[in-house]
Amino acid sequence: SYELTQPSSVSVSPGQTARITCSGDVLATEYTRWLQQKPGQAPVVVIYKDSDRPSGIPERFSGSSSGTTVTLTISGAQVEDEADYYCYSAADNNWVFGGGTKLTVL
Amino acid sequence: EVQLVESGGALVQPGVSLRLSCAASGFSVSSNYMRWVRQAPGKGLEWVSVIYSDGSTSYADSVKGRFIVSKDKSKNTLFLQMNSLRAEDTAVYYCAREGDPDYWGQGTLVTVSS
Numbered sequence A: 001s002y003e004l005t006q007p008s009s010v011s012v013s014p015g016q017t018a019r020i021t022c023s024g025d026v027l028a029t030e031y032t033r034w035l036q037q038k039p040g041q042a043p044v045v046v047i048y049k050d051s052d053r054p055s056g057i058p059e060r061f062s063g064s065s066s067g068t069t070v071t072l073t074i075s076g077a078q079v080e081d082e083a084d085y086y087c088y089s090a091a092d093n094n095w096v097f098g099g100g101t102k103l104t105v106l
Numbered sequence B: 001e002v003q004l005v006e007s008g009g010a011l012v013q014p015g016v017s018l019r020l021s022c023a024a025s026g027f028s029v030s031s032n033y034m035r036w037v038r039q040a041p042g043k044g045l046e047w048v049s050v051i052y053s054d055g056s057t058s059y060a061d062s063v064k065g066r067f068i069v070s071k072d073k074s075k076n077t078l079f080l081q082m083n084s085l086r087a088e089d090t091a092v093y094y095c096a097r098e099g100d101p102d103y104w105g106q107g108t109l110v111t112v113s114s
Helices: none
Strands: A009-012 A018-023 A032-037 A044-047 A061-066 A069-074 A083-091 A094-097 A101-105 B003-007 B018-025 B033-039 B045-051 B057-059 B067-072 B077-082 B091-098 B108-112
Touching (some): A044 A061, B003 B091, B018 B033, B045 B067, B045 B077
Parallel strands (some): A009 A101
Antiparallel strands (some): A032 A083, A061 A069, A083 A101, B033 B045, B067 B077
């Protein structure tokens, strides 16, 4: 089975750059999405196809990929960016998810 | 605007059945890949099922043989029929449209407990 590995938590001060990594063999051949989840709200994709940003997502969100590791970067993180972030990718018929990273901005 | 609204979640006893609905707007359920994903309380995300535009389906091993995904073109709605529910099926269930980007609904809570 496929696995994606993320750090369980990342903490930054407002205005700093936050980086969240996601590693897994499947990422060498499949695109990654990044999902932002805040309590009580529908989850939102902030990055798809490794580095594309949906309309309406602030430019401070960016994604990059190198081999079997992808990185979500939030440049100048804001307090409102505090959330759980999940990487996920397609593998066979499945969606495979990372374990999630709790981003704290304070 | 793409919108997905799940409904049907409830508190049920083990062994019973429940059907979840996901009403879509802004696009056609029939011509898109649609997925169900669940999240147990305090846990991460788990893919549950997919129904492709041609109607073919696939399921996670944990629900195979118990859950059935379907869609109604006239109602533009996705369904998840959940049979023989177990305590470990307790979760928030999300529907999602696969695309560039994916869109997710807000989820509906299913609690299986005696």
